[in-house]
Amino acid sequence: MGIPQFCSVCIRHCEIEHSFCQRRDGNGLLKDKNRFNAITADYLFDKPITHFSENVKVLSIGSWGCNFRCLGCQNINLSWNITGKELGFRDIKTEELVEMALQNDCKGICYTYNEPAILLEAVEEIASAAKKKNLFNVFVTNSTLTEGSVERISHNIDAIAADIKSLRDEFYYTYCGAEGIPEVAEKILHCIKVFFDSGCHVEVRTNIIPGGNDQEENYHDIARWIRDNLSPATPWHITRFFPANKLSHLTPTSEESLLKAQKAGIAEGLENVHTYFDKGCDCAKESSLVKPSTHYCCNK
Numbered sequence: 001m002g003i004p005q006f007c008s009v010c011i012r013h014c015e016i017e018h019s020f021c022q023r024r025d026g027n028g029l030l031k032d033k034n035r036f037n038a039i040t041a042d043y044l045f046d047k048p049i050t051h052f053s054e055n056v057k058v059l060s061i062g063s064w065g066c067n068f069r070c071l072g073c074q075n076i077n078l079s080w081n082i083t084g085k086e087l088g089f090r091d092i093k094t095e096e097l098v099e100m101a102l103q104n105d106c107k108g109i110c111y112t113y114n115e116p117a118i119l120l121e122a123v124e125e126i127a128s129a130a131k132k133k134n135l136f137n138v139f140v141t142n143s144t145l146t147e148g149s150v151e152r153i154s155h156n157i158d159a160i161a162a163d164i165k166s167l168r169d170e171f172y173y174t175y176c177g178a179e180g181i182p183e184v185a186e187k188i189l190h191c192i193k194v195f196f197d198s199g200c201h202v203e204v205r206t207n208i209i210p211g212g213n214d215q216e217e218n219y220h221d222i223a224r225w226i227r228d229n230l231s232p233a234t235p236w237h238i239t240r241f242f243p244a245n246k247l248s249h250l251t252p253t254s255e256e257s258l259l260k261a262q263k264a265g266i267a268e269g270l271e272n273v274h275t276y277f278d279k280g281c282d283c284a285k286e287s288s289l290v291k292p293s294t295h296y297c298c299n300k
Contacts, residue, residue, distance in 0.1 A: 009120045010067050010144045011187040012180065020180075021065045021118040022082045030121045034094070037078055037087045038062040038113045041104040047112070047140050048279070051235045051272060052159045052201045058138060059101035062113020063122070067144055069177025072209060072247035074280065078114045094129045101135055108136035108158070117145045120152065127156035142176075143188040150191060154198035161237075162192045163205050163281075166213045167221045175212050175247075189225060196230050203235040207281040208253045208261060210241065219264035227269050235272040236265050242280045 005016040007028050014020050016028045025031050038061065045055040064084035066073075073079055081087060092100075101109055109130045111123050116139060127137040136158040143162045165171060169185050172178035181187065196202045204226055208214050226234050238261045240253045258275045265273035 008146055009149050010117050011146055011184065011191070012067050012144070013146075021067050021115075023065045023118050030119060032063075032084070032091075033119075033122045033125075035084065035089050035091050036061050036063050036097075037084060037089045039090070039092075039097075039100070041106055042110075044108070044110075044138065047110065047138060047161045047203075048205070048237050048274070048276075049138055049159050049161055049201075049203050050237075050274065051203060051233075052138075053107070053136075056107040057105055058108045058110045059097070059104060059106040060110040060112050061097065061126075062111070062116075063119055064114050065118055066115040066142075067118055068115065068142055070245075071175050071177070072241060072244050072250075072281075074242070074244040075113065076245060094126050097126055098129050098133050098135065101130070102133060106135070108138055110138040110140060112138075112140035115142055115144070117141055117143075117149070120145070120149050124153050124156070127153060131156050143191045145191050147190065147194050150194040150198065154195055154200055157195070157200050159201040159203070160192075160195050161203050161205055162195065163207075164188065164192070164222050164225070165206060166218055167225065168218070171213050175209060189229070193229055196234075202230055203237060204230070205237045205239060205281070206261070207239045207241055208257055209247070210250050210253055210257070214253065214257045214261075216260055216264060219261040220268060223265040223268035223270050223273075226265075232269050233271050235274060236270055238262055238265070238273065238275045239279050239281060240277060 006013045012020050017026050023031055040060055041057055042060050043055050044058050064078045064081040066079040116123055130137055139157045139160040167185050172184045178184045238258055242252050243250050262273050262275040
């Protein structure tokens with residue numbers, strides 16, 4: 001009986017041939033590396049990345065699949081998809097994507113919509129080509145890359161919008177479908193820290209879910225971690241939960257909860273704490289972009 005081999009791309013460390021994200025073949029390689037389901041030109045502040053540069057245009061690209069199963073996901077058509085076959089898609093070479101960004105007057109390429117952590121090889125290739133054309137790269141993530149994966153791409157990633165949902169494993173297990181990942185919160189924080197230490201510009205996002213991660217203690221814990229492990233100047237974006245999917249019975253996050261989180265961040269010494277009453281998680285804000293837009297979107 002052979003020794004099982006494990007994938008080292010994300011913190012799930014799935015056994016080869018049994019990848020949770022369903023994006024790995026029998027050899028552990030990324031399937032359909034150049035296939036994308038959403039490509040559109042939007043703006044940097046939408047991510048939100050608001051302290052890296054002006055609000056310039058970026059080419060946002062996404063595929064399908066995720067290594068989480070968030071109960072409140074508003075983009076399950078992409079993130080929860082197993083094969084991507086029934087979705088509109090386009091097979092597009094790296095050089096074409098970079099040229100598309102330039103033709104649309106974009107200043108960078110953003111990896112978003114589904115979880116780009118599972119698309120390591122594609123991100124690595126595209127980001128390298130983009131840098132050669134003086135385009136910056138933005139990575140919008142649930143922060144689940146292994147240290148080795150961060151090291152593979154960080155020299156070409158200029159900015160990341162990194163999720164910290166909670167500092168408690170129980171939240172990730174209950175609300176994010178992270179079962180099977182021991183010490184998941186610690187591993188997520190380590191991923192962000194490695195990006196930061198590599199020189200990437202980091203901005204943190206927390207989507208506040210009523211009854212889930214809306215405790216004041218959690219607000220203070222996250223703010224202290226950002227202050228002590230990143231920088232007091234690291235932006236913290238606090239976004240509103242909107243009912244969806246298996247959490248459709250909940251109400252939107254109250255403005256009071258959002259303001260309490262902001263107050264906690266300021267009290268802990270953070271210098272750039274932003275609260276959004278009309279913005280949900282990244283998927284919630286951008287899920288509409290998988291529909292036809294003024295630019296290019298892969299849709300049947």
